[in-house]
Amino acid sequence: MTRVILGCSELLTLAGPMRPRAGEELRELAIIRDGAMRIHDGVIEWVGARRDADTSGAEILDAGGRVVMPGFVDAHTHPVFAGNRADEFEMRAEGATYQEIAAAGGGIRSTVRKTRAAGEYELRAAASRYVEWFLRNGTTTIEAKSGYGLSLQDELKLLSVTQTLTPLRVVPTFLGAHEVPDEYRGRRGEYLDLVIHEMLPRAAEIARFCDVFCEPRVFPVEDARRVLQAARARGLGLRMHADQLESGGGAHLAAELGAATADHLEHTDASGIAALERAGVQPVLLPGAVYALGSRRYPDARAMIAARLAVVIATDFNPGSSPTPSMPMILSLAATQMKMTPAEAITASTINAAFSLGLGREIGSLEPGKRADFVIHDCADHRELAYFFGIEPAYEVYIAGERVYSKHSAA
Numbered sequence: 001m002t003r004v005i006l007g008c009s010e011l012l013t014l015a016g017p018m019r020p021r022a023g024e025e026l027r028e029l030a031i032i033r034d035g036a037m038r039i040h041d042g043v044i045e046w047v048g049a050r051r052d053a054d055t056s057g058a059e060i061l062d063a064g065g066r067v068v069m070p071g072f073v074d075a076h077t078h079p080v081f082a083g084n085r086a087d088e089f090e091m092r093a094e095g096a097t098y099q100e101i102a103a104a105g106g107g108i109r110s111t112v113r114k115t116r117a118a119g120e121y122e123l124r125a126a127a128s129r130y131v132e133w134f135l136r137n138g139t140t141t142i143e144a145k146s147g148y149g150l151s152l153q154d155e156l157k158l159l160s161v162t163q164t165l166t167p168l169r170v171v172p173t174f175l176g177a178h179e180v181p182d183e184y185r186g187r188r189g190e191y192l193d194l195v196i197h198e199m200l201p202r203a204a205e206i207a208r209f210c211d212v213f214c215e216p217r218v219f220p221v222e223d224a225r226r227v228l229q230a231a232r233a234r235g236l237g238l239r240m241h242a243d244q245l246e247s248g249g250g251a252h253l254a255a256e257l258g259a260a261t262a263d264h265l266e267h268t269d270a271s272g273i274a275a276l277e278r279a280g281v282q283p284v285l286l287p288g289a290v291y292a293l294g295s296r297r298y299p300d301a302r303a304m305i306a307a308r309l310a311v312v313i314a315t316d317f318n319p320g321s322s323p324t325p326s327m328p329m330i331l332s333l334a335a336t337q338m339k340m341t342p343a344e345a346i347t348a349s350t351i352n353a354a355f356s357l358g359l360g361r362e363i364g365s366l367e368p369g370k371r372a373d374f375v376i377h378d379c380a381d382h383r384e385l386a387y388f389f390g391i392e393p394a395y396e397v398y399i400a401g402e403r404v405y406s407k408h409s410a411a
Contacts, residue, residue, distance in 0.1 A: 002040045003401060004058040005068060006050055009380040011035025012069035013047055014347065014365035020282060020310030020355040026344040029382065030365075037068070039372040042400035047366055063376045066395055067385075069346065070366055071140025071373040072327040073353035076239075076263050076284050078175075078318035079130050079165065080158045081111050081148045082118035085320045089292075098293050098321065099217075099245065108148070108179040111319050115148040115158070123161045130317070131165050133325040135405040138375040138394035142168055143239075143314075143357055145211055147175030150191075152198050159206040167404045169373070171357045173239060174203035177212040177219050177227045192223055196230045204234040208358070209260065211239040214250040221249045228257055237358065243267040244289070255279035261312065261356050265299040266290060273300070277307045282356045285348075286316035287333035288324050301338035312356050313340075313348040332389035342386040372401035 005011075015030040036053035038046040046054070088101050088110070101107050115123070134142060144165065146158040155176050162172045176195040184191035200210070210231030214224035228238050237260045242250025244264035251272030254262035262268075262276060263284040276283060285299045304311050313334050316322035324330075327349055334345040354364025363373050377385060378395040385393055397405035 001401065002038070002058040003061050004053055004055045005037045005039070005061045005063055006053065007063040007065055008035045008068040009033070009065045010067045010382055011037065011047070011366070012067065012346065012382055013367060014070060014351045015047070015367045016365070018361060020352045020360065021347050022308040022310045023305065026305060026311065026347045027341060029343050029346060031382070035068070037366060037374075039401045042372055042402070044366060044368050044370050044372050046368060065380060067377040067379050067382050068374055069377065069382065070350045070364055071375050071397065071399070072138050072349050073141045073357065073359070073364055074134065074139045074314050074317070074327060074349075075143045075261070075312050075353040075356050076286060076314035076316050077142045078145045078147060078316070079142065080123055080127050080144065080146070080161045081115050081319050082123060082126060083111065083114035083319070084323070085110060088320065092294060107320060109182055111148045112150050112179070112181055116151070116154050120157055120161060123157070124164055127161055127165055130325060131168055134168060135397050136392045136394060137326045137328055138377065138397060139325065139327055140169060140373040140375070140397065140399050141171070141354070141357070141359070141363060143171045143173055143209070145173045145175040146203070146207075147178030147211075150176065150179065150181040152194070152202065155199055156202055159203060163206065167399050169363070169399065171209070171359070172207045173209040173211050174200070174207040174231070174236070175211040175213070176200070176203065177224070179213065179218060188223065192226060195227060200230055200234055204231075204236055207236060209237040209239045211241065213241040214248065214253060215241070215245050216248040217245075221253050224250070224253060225257070228259070232257070239263060243272065251276055254281050260358070264289070266295070266297050268299065270303070273304055273307050273309070277309055282310045282312055282352065284312040284314050284356065285334070285338065286314055286322060287337055288322040288330055289316045290337070291333055292322050292324070298337045301334065301340050305340070305344065310352050310355065311344070311348045312353045313345060314353065326392075328385050328391070328393055329389055331386040335386045342383040345386055346382060373399050378407070
């Protein structure tokens with residue numbers, strides 16, 4: 001099948017160096033106005049001006065004067081879980097903190113209890129609903145973490161479900177060190193032994209990365225180091241929840257171990273930023289979690305960009321601290337709360353996010369030889385994606401050149 005896309009008000013190619021973008025490069029979207037793109041068998045053959053397009057033997061797809069760009073790559077999500085935590089949302093609205101709720105048995109452990117009780121069919125049904133939400137917001141690839149099972153059987157159940165989240169491209173991550181489950185309270189060391197010696201060997205058969213919630217009151221640096229070193233020995237890439245709730249040395253550990261990413265970083269200081277820069281670790285910033293928890297402490301994106309870090313932004317979709325699959329909403333928060341420009345936010349959620357997952361040579365930009373994962377957005381100017389918020393701008397979504405979502409069919 002050959003298709004040619006015409007009628008693009010702006011074709012955001014993000015063509016450029018085959019590496020993550022840093023500094024001023026974050027603003028360079030390589031836009032072709034009145035652009036066109038030719039696709040054959042799910043792969044991009046040619047990109048350029050409409051006047052130069054070869055339409056011979058091709059099905060014509062008219063974007064209707066809309067923005068066409070790569071699909072969002074959401075590099076931090078927790079999409080497989082049972083139930084929700086709307087009750088805790090109400091408690092936070094009445095003044096309770098995330099830490100207080102967790103200490104009382106809520107938070108992650110609350111979702112763990114519900115998820116353990118759910119069967120694989122029930123989890124697939126719930127996750128399928130969330131897959132549609134991602135598509136409606138223009139996301140074509142997600143990193144999908146486990147972490148709501150916290151036992152060998154249940155973590156494998158979650159990783160198994162991540163493999164069924166079609167048509168999204170999914171990168172599975174093992175997050176057994178997300179919290180200490182109820183039955184191991186007060187015996188964190190024993191739980192870590194379970195994670196390292198029993199869960200990791202099996203999880204490594206499915207997952208591409210290992211993550212750990214590195215916080216002084218959850219898994220402090222010494223514990224996180226044990227898990228991540230064991231994961232690396234199993235051939236897994238390393239990701240980290242770091243410095244989210246307080247400054248606990250997470251950024252420095254990510255730099256020490258050469259992790260692919262350090263995520264959250266709300267409390268990371270200048271020395272942590274410098275360490276990440278020296279080690280080439282990509283920061284994954286999650287403003288949706290700051291917003292949903294009612295905090296005002298957003299990560300210092302401008303300092304990270306000034307330090308030439310290849311910044312990524314993601315939703316952190318999860319039932320507790322960031323229940324949103326909307327990357328356009330994250331673009332808006334990045335602009336209004338972290339003072340990133342719309343162009344910087346788009347780069348951070350496409351090509352930089354793709355490189356953070358090891359997929360930068362396959363997806364994240366619209367260039368010949370790459371997979372044709374792209375979105376037609378119902379706007380004429382890319383800045384509208386961050387400017388208008390609380391809407392679903394995706395008009396049509398394509399993965400490997402095939403339409404997987406249309407606003408017409410959804411209606």
